[in-house]
Amino acid sequence: MSEGVASGEIGTALTGFLCSFFMIWWAWMNYTWFASAHDDGSAAFRILTMVMMFGALMLAAGINDVFSGEPFWLALAGFILMRMVLVVFWLGAARGDPERRATAVRYSGGITVAQLYWIALVIVIPPGSQAYLPLFAAGATLELAVPAVAERKGATAWHRAHIVARYGRLTLIVLGQCFIAIVAALQDMADTGDAGRLWQAVLFALIAFSLWSLYFADEAHLAETRLARALQWGYGHGAVFAAAALVGSGMRVVLSAQGQASTAALLIGLSAAAFVASLWLIRDAASLRGRAGLILPVSAALLVAGCWGPVPALEWIAAILVLTAIARRQVLQRRAA
Numbered sequence: 001m002s003e004g005v006a007s008g009e010i011g012t013a014l015t016g017f018l019c020s021f022f023m024i025w026w027a028w029m030n031y032t033w034f035a036s037a038h039d040d041g042s043a044a045f046r047i048l049t050m051v052m053m054f055g056a057l058m059l060a061a062g063i064n065d066v067f068s069g070e071p072f073w074l075a076l077a078g079f080i081l082m083r084m085v086l087v088v089f090w091l092g093a094a095r096g097d098p099e100r101r102a103t104a105v106r107y108s109g110g111i112t113v114a115q116l117y118w119i120a121l122v123i124v125i126p127p128g129s130q131a132y133l134p135l136f137a138a139g140a141t142l143e144l145a146v147p148a149v150a151e152r153k154g155a156t157a158w159h160r161a162h163i164v165a166r167y168g169r170l171t172l173i174v175l176g177q178c179f180i181a182i183v184a185a186l187q188d189m190a191d192t193g194d195a196g197r198l199w200q201a202v203l204f205a206l207i208a209f210s211l212w213s214l215y216f217a218d219e220a221h222l223a224e225t226r227l228a229r230a231l232q233w234g235y236g237h238g239a240v241f242a243a244a245a246l247v248g249s250g251m252r253v254v255l256s257a258q259g260q261a262s263t264a265a266l267l268i269g270l271s272a273a274a275f276v277a278s279l280w281l282i283r284d285a286a287s288l289r290g291r292a293g294l295i296l297p298v299s300a301a302l303l304v305a306g307c308w309g310p311v312p313a314l315e316w317i318a319a320i321l322v323l324t325a326i327a328r329r330q331v332l333q334r335r336a337a
Contacts, residue, residue, distance in 0.1 A: 001245075002252035005263060015133060017249075020066040021242050022140055023059060023075065027052075027082045029234065030111075032166045033147075034086065036158040038093045048085050055081030066127075076122050083115045102153040110146035117142060144235060151227050158230075164221045167237055171215050174241045177248020178208035184255055197255075203318045204251050207268070210321035211244060211275055214296070214328065221283055229286070236282035239274060246271035254314070265313030272317055273303035276324070292331045299324040 004013020031052060039045055058078025065072035087108045094104035117139050125132050182204045189197035222233045250271060253264035280296035299320055306316035 001249040002256065005249065005253045005267060006256040010263065016066045017246070018242070019136055020063050020075070021245065022238070023079050024056075025238050025241055026140075026143055027056065027059070027079060027086075028170065029238075030086055030147075031082075033156070033158055033163065033234070034089055034093075036162045036166070037156040038089065038097070040096075044092075045089075048088060052082050052085040055079070055085065071122050071127065073122070076118065079118065080115060083111055087111050087115075100154045100156060103150050103156060106150035106153060107146065110150060114139065114143050114146060148227075148231060155227060160222055160225055163234075167221070167234075168216065170237075170241060171244065172212075174244040175208055175212055175248070177245050178204060178211075178251055181248055181251030181255060182208065184252070188255060200254060200314070203314045206318040206322055207247065207251075207272065207314075210318070210325045211247070211272065213325040214276065214279060214321075215240070217328070217332075223287060233282045236278055239278035240282065243271045243275035243278060247275065262313070265317070266307050269303050269307040269313055269317050272321060273300040276300045276303065276321075292328065292335065295324060295328045295331065 001013050001017040004010065004016070031049075035049075055078045058081065059075050060078075062072050062074030062076070062078060066075055090104045090108035090111070094101045094108070097104065121132075121135055121139060125135055182201050185197045185201035185204060188194065189201070222230065247268050250264045250266075250268035253267065256264075276296050277300040280293075280300070284293055284296055302320050303317060306320060307313060309316060
């Protein structure tokens with residue numbers, strides 16, 4: 001993504017990013033919720049998990065092909081391997097959990113149908129075709145529909161605390177893109193003696209730590225386990241994760257020194273706004289009322305407005321996020337007192 005923005009191919013880069021990110025996030029999400037409900041600690045489960053991890057490595061190795069405009073066979077092969085392991089998992093769950101057999105069978109059938117769709121899409125439609133992106137979106141919609149349909153026959157016995165912990169860890173991983181950029185800025189300062197890099201590293205740190213603070217607040221994530229609420233929270237995190245990764249991509253563009261500083265700041269600001277707004281939708285909108293519930297929407301609006309304002313964009317973004325984190329914490333502390 002950062003290479004595409006730095007070279008001016010923003011639309012192509014964003015499309016490739018969203019497509020590849022969906023594949024990675026969706027495969028991770030399906031495994032996480034399954035493991036929360038059906039991980040029996042057996043040797044078979046661990047072996048299949050390792051096979052799925054190998055599929056994830058294949059997917060990672062093939063990610064560059066997603067951005068090349070050519071059929072991404074290696075990434076597709078990794079995705080197929082991951083998804084077929086999940087089908088085997090659900091068939092095992094159908095046999096081992098008779099009470100939820102119908103749910104497990106629906107999962108395995110839905111995943112298989114969706115996978116056949118992806119194979120046909122990559123084989124028949126060139127990535128550069130105008131029909132490709134709408135058809136990709138249709139496939140993503142099909143994938144998202146599988147849990148919603150399957151769970152109506154009986155909810156799986158997932159563990160709330162386990163799910164919340166796993167999502168928190170992935171949030172740290174995607175925010176890690178920001179920390180990589182901070183290290184790169186400091187290394188560049190040490191190599192070149194450019195004091196401006198130190199200031200950029202400070203701004204990057206303020207942005208990253210503010211996003212971290214806003215996510216890991218005292219309020220519990222996913223306080224209720226209704227299917228509609230679980231789907232909203234689980235699916236909504238896709239935007240949170242993608243936005244955090246895009247913030248890191250924008251930081252790397254800032255450091256690339258290829259004449260795209262304003263575009264990079266715009267990417268960081270809009271991505272941070274998306275992170276904050278998505279966090280409000282999946283958490284605060286359901287748990288906070290009054291002034292506390294307005295802090296994140298107002299912050300998102302200010303971040304968007306600041307992208308075209310007279311104040312230097314990175315300074316504006318960092319200031320708004322720091323003030324948002326402080327204001328939200330103080331309002332909630334006064335409410336608790």
